[in-house]
Amino acid sequence: MKKILVLLLIAFVVLAACGNKDNSKNKSSNKSSDSKQTKTFTQNDGTKVKIPKDPKRIVVLHPTYIGALVKFKHKPVGVIDFVKKNKTLDKATKGAKRVGQTDIEQIAQTKPDLIITSKEDKNIKKLKKIAPTVQFDSKKSNYKETTIQLGEIVNEKAKAKKWVKDWNHQMAQDKEKLGDKIKGKTITAVQSTPKGLVAFGKSLGRGTEIVYDGYGMQMPKALEDKVHNSYNAQISQENLTTYTGDYIILATNGDKPAFTKTNNWQNLNAVKKGHVITLDASDTTYNDPISLEKQHKIILKQLNNMK
Structure with missing residues (x-):
């Protein structure tokens, strides 16, 4: 009788372990699937681009588009090395890798899942081979629209809209x-x-x-x-x-x-x-x-x- 109970207990432990392993595999599979999910982002010129649903490793190749991401707690993993000439952005991106705007190899080494750059970037074809790339056209948007769009990219559109609302209120108070x-x-x-x-x-x-x-x-x-x-x-x-x-x-x-x-x-x-x-x-x-x-x-x- 004791032997039967021992055998049943061993069988139960083995089955439980297999179940945990399967659950672990499912969780891992779901996590992998989530990281590959995409969403559609509409650029300033109306063109649409597929980007990660929840980008984690963003590289920004123009100083203007860095501050909003940092403000909403999504500091890029790589930023254009020109930020070293600007104390405010240099301090805000401490720890992020500095990359040359035209240094494709350096950019690739950061392993980005999203790249943000300007409409004038001449390396756009090469950048798109590294990761999905969003281009902003400063002639077709203002700073408020850009802030909201950057918030949208990192799923912080509500925070971005609130910042714009608070900013408008502050400007009105100052003006008065x-x-x-x-x-x-x-x-x-x-x-x-x-x-x-x-x-x-x-x-x-x-x-x-x-x-x-x-x-x-x-x-x-x-x-x-x-x-x-x-x-x-x-x-x-x-x-x-x-x-x-x-x-x-x-x-x-x-x-x-x-x-x-x-x-x-x-x-x-x-x-x-x-x-x-x-x-x-x-x-x-x-x-x-x-x-x-x-x-x-x-x-x-x-x-x-x-x-």
Whole structure:
């Protein structure tokens, strides 16, 4: 009798072990199946692309598209090495591998399940061979739409929409508090570059989204005509009076550029009145949620301190 009971017990243990093994296989199979599931994402130009339903290893090859992912707790595994020139994004992506935008081998080594890049990327065919690739066209979307789309990619669309709603509310509050200080006023964002002095359009970072879209300030008419359908426009120091407004955002790379010591600059009304907002472009430049939040603090503080 004892022998029969022992044999039955052994048989039960064996069957239980087999059952657990089968369950383990099923769980593993389901997990593998989940990781291969896809969804359809519609790009700015209307084209549709199949991407992972729940991407885990994202590589981003343009700085503008990094901040939203980090904000919604989906830090990329790889980012374009250009972020090293931007303190805000460099700090936000600590631990992510830096890759060259055109270094296909480096990008492949990160083993991405999704790549995010710009419409202008010339290596798109090679990138698509590595992983599903999404292209953003900055000319066909604004920073709010892009934030929501990036949220959609990582299944955080609700969070992205909430960020936009909160941001709009913050801009409205600022606008009301600043009142006549900004109402009906014009503003120009300028930066000295290797190609010369540049004035920026309404959606190229450097605080432009805040002052134009958020605060409702305007460009001087001559500048608006010059940057029409463009990101920015080169201007000469001699024509600063034509293209600058009641306020100026001076984007620098740490130190103030040489042209600010010239009479052309020092004789501007905005400079004489102390209406120059200084923004360090090496610290924060872009129009993602993280960069915009930092720019907002800097710009609002300086505006509040102006007479």
